Amino acid sequence: MPMTLFKCDTIIPEREKHCYIKAPGEDTTQFLPASNVATIPGTLSERGCSYCGAKLVIGGVLKDTIQMIHGPVGCAYDTWHTKRYPSDNDNFQLKYVWSTGIKEKHVVFGAEKQLKKCVLEAFDAMPGIKRMIIYTTCTTALIGDDPKAVAETVMKERPEVDIFVVQCPGFAGVSQSKGHHVLNIGWINQKVGTLEPKITGKYTINFIGDYNIQGDTYLVEKYITRMGIQIMSHFTGNATYDELRTMHRAQLNVVNCARSAGYIANELKKQYGIPRLDIDSWGFGYMAEGLRKIGGFFGLEKEAEAVIADEYALWKPKLDWYKAKLTGKKMCIWTGGPRLWHWTRAVEDDLGIEVVAMSSKFGHQEDFEKVIARGRVGTIYIDDANELEFFEVIDMMKPDVIFTGPRVGELVKKLHIPYINGHAYHNGPYMGFEGFVNLARDTYNAVSSPLWKLAAGDIRGKGVLTGLESKPGMEAAA
């Protein structure tokens, strides 16, 4: 089947090139959704802004760094602790939020003085912290502030501090993805190579594109450390600012999230000759394969097998218990981009779940090449899906569970379909062997809960609420 125009998109036919249903015998040379392009006016996008991609996803994870948001307070608040990435220093990065609190007077007269005042105030208030990232936002970019000049002045006045400036206002790109890009390229060009690492072992890697969501990093680090490998830098789960300055010294870049951090891995290869090895860290089969590949690179095959054997002995029986319960269930994955291709075969192979629809907010065509190659025939693949498309997909595919974010999750809950937080998880971590059992448990609990049917009942005796009663454009279904 070629690209598909959903009924709800009749008045925005441009959406057809973003929606694809895979037919037998087709491959990505025939059909590939348009992606990483501007959202069509009139469609109710679920995307985030470019600043958010830099701050919330990557920079804000750092555990020893002040995140100075140069803009109105909302830009800071809305990217603060909505994603749960803990750290082993009492969650410094989740406890605090910093903003220059831009007001109208700053828009009129300029906000550089305000920025400098706030930077100094923040360092003075937290004397133990010597590292900072400054982010521009739409407002301060539009008025032409020069945060780099401010940062340089402060670093001259206080040589003990180091500041990195991310100039990626919300409007810089079509989605979060631009923020990933700007931060990656800025960091490699300005900060990598400015500090030498302490190398403690024979084998060293950078683990790129893990953000320690509910402790993901702790699990994967445990496996790799047990193999005798030093992780010099995590980009950026549970990481420090300074460890990311030493990335040039690792022997291998192991990449998990190729969308948000593939850029820095590519540049490390180009500029420093460090090879890039991509792995999937979710799922038993994938995690085992990833460890085997890392082991193969260093000649640590036996060490990898020992870790895999231990973890399988601990967790595989639990996974199998859930697989027996979940086989044949239908899932939608409506997340950012990479989790579509990381998860579609992992849940199918390890848990017997069929992924019937996938939607990406900020994936590029590279991500759609991956997910269409891995995904099932008959599955729906959508770029930058809108709310009405979600409703139509639900009607078409009748999923048992939907992995998505809290915004779409609220919509889904009103239809009495269980949703799992596909970004920050329900009860993670979800990476690694133990993590995938957690994912299986949350999925099983979601699809088995009687709550969904109970919530649909109308205690006034008026039958069953479908959740579709007042949804525009869906009167027939209601």
Next chain:
Amino acid sequence: MSERAEELVTYIQEHCLWQFFSRSWDRDENIEGILTRAGELLTGEPFVMETQADKCWQAEAGILVAEFKARMPWIAAATREEITGIIAEVKGRMKEITVEKSRNEELRVKNY
């Protein structure tokens, strides 16, 4: 393309991330490096690992060959010439899908 080469291509398409690196030159390099090494592993030809990239391709090829052997019993009985021919076919098809006929508009963007 032969049925056997098609089997290998299908496996690679469904499993391997290295075929979908960011740019055309990365994909070309991976297809050439990993599949050449896979062919050498399957035919028992000696090879030298000189660079870090060689080690990376060896790690990927090692996994690939183990999976091929486990899933496709005909590989064990194939002759050296047959393997060489099949790997050449697979390389050609992989380049066709992921580079030459790819619809990915970012594939030839100069910068990462």
